[in-house]
Amino acid sequence: MILDAQGIEMSYGALKVLHGVSLQVSESETFAIIGPNGAGKSTLFKVLTGERMTSAGTVRYRGEDLTKLPAFRRARIGFGRTFQVARIFGEVDLMTNVVISIEARLRYSGQSPGAWWRWTPAADVRLEAEEILERFGFPRSRWSDDAQYLSHGDRKRLEFCIALATRPDILMLDEPMAGMSPSDRKEMTKLLMRLKAETGITIVMTEHDMDIIFEMADRLMVLSYGEVIAIGDPEKVRDDPTVRKVYLGQGYQHA
Numbered sequence: 001m002i003l004d005a006q007g008i009e010m011s012y013g014a015l016k017v018l019h020g021v022s023l024q025v026s027e028s029e030t031f032a033i034i035g036p037n038g039a040g041k042s043t044l045f046k047v048l049t050g051e052r053m054t055s056a057g058t059v060r061y062r063g064e065d066l067t068k069l070p071a072f073r074r075a076r077i078g079f080g081r082t083f084q085v086a087r088i089f090g091e092v093d094l095m096t097n098v099v100i101s102i103e104a105r106l107r108y109s110g111q112s113p114g115a116w117w118r119w120t121p122a123a124d125v126r127l128e129a130e131e132i133l134e135r136f137g138f139p140r141s142r143w144s145d146d147a148q149y150l151s152h153g154d155r156k157r158l159e160f161c162i163a164l165a166t167r168p169d170i171l172m173l174d175e176p177m178a179g180m181s182p183s184d185r186k187e188m189t190k191l192l193m194r195l196k197a198e199t200g201i202t203i204v205m206t207e208h209d210m211d212i213i214f215e216m217a218d219r220l221m222v223l224s225y226g227e228v229i230a231i232g233d234p235e236k237v238r239d240d241p242t243v244r245k246v247y248l249g250q251g252y253q254h255a
């Protein structure tokens with residue numbers, strides 16, 4: 001078990017949005033959290049990643065209690081996070097964005113990323129950054145492009161590169177393909193599935209596009225009004241009468 005959340009409760013003022021939500025994610029699993037708009041998916045995500053603190057319940061990562069640990073401390077122990085809105089350094093080029101992330105990882109793990117006054121990354125750091133950029137479809141000719149001029153889809157891809165440079169054991173993806181064109185979505189789905197096959201990384205994701213969910217997820221959890229109404233493999237969840245009722249009228253395409 002890599003991630004184990006039990007009895008998560010969360011309120012915004014008087015509005016209670018999570019009512020005792022529990023979930024368990026196994027190593028190398030792709031686990032999707034779905035549900036209608038306002039069901040509490042993003043809020044649950046924030047609790048899992050440490051952006052918000054739960055008012056009750058526990059979050060454990062490989063047995064370690066993270067419940068009160070803020071997001072940046074979780075990132076150091078193997079949590080990778082990409083955000084709905086890409087957080088990249090717009091003023092510098094693609095290569096530098098990835099290099100910064102690798103150097104931060106090395107610094108946290110007590111390794112020296114090289115002398116800061118030299119302004120050029122160590123050869124192995126640069127090589128690693130090149131591999132990541134190539135893996136996510138940025139050819140050499142684009143490495144020195146300014147990040148601020150990227151298209152939305154490319155920003156998202158760079159965001160993945162930055163997250164992967166931290167060498168996470170678990171990737172937390174909150175609507176990773178939101179706002180992407182259908183062809184970018186297809187390409188990103190392929191990239192993520194390849195990444196998973198090659199590295200065995202665990203993925204926890206929310207996503208509105210059911211085609212992507214059914215292609216990628218090993219298991220799904222359905223939230224409705226902050227409660228878990230179904231959990232299991234995609235076929236079982238798709239055929240669940242309660243889930244069908246919740247999605248009635250919305251269709252499975254856009255949950």
Ligand SMILES: Nc1ncnc2c1ncn2[C@@H]1O[C@H](COP(=O)(O)OP(=O)(O)OP(=O)(O)O)[C@@H](O)[C@H]1O
Nearest residue numbers: 012013015017035036037038039040041042043044
């Ligand atoms: N910062 C906030 N302050 C007050 N209420 C909030 C806040 N964020 C979310 N909510 C409310 O909490 C509930 C759950 O919201 P949340 O964003 O977690 O749902 P969601 O399932 O991710 O929705 P969507 O699919 O639209 O992204 C909603 O009723 C929402 O209006």
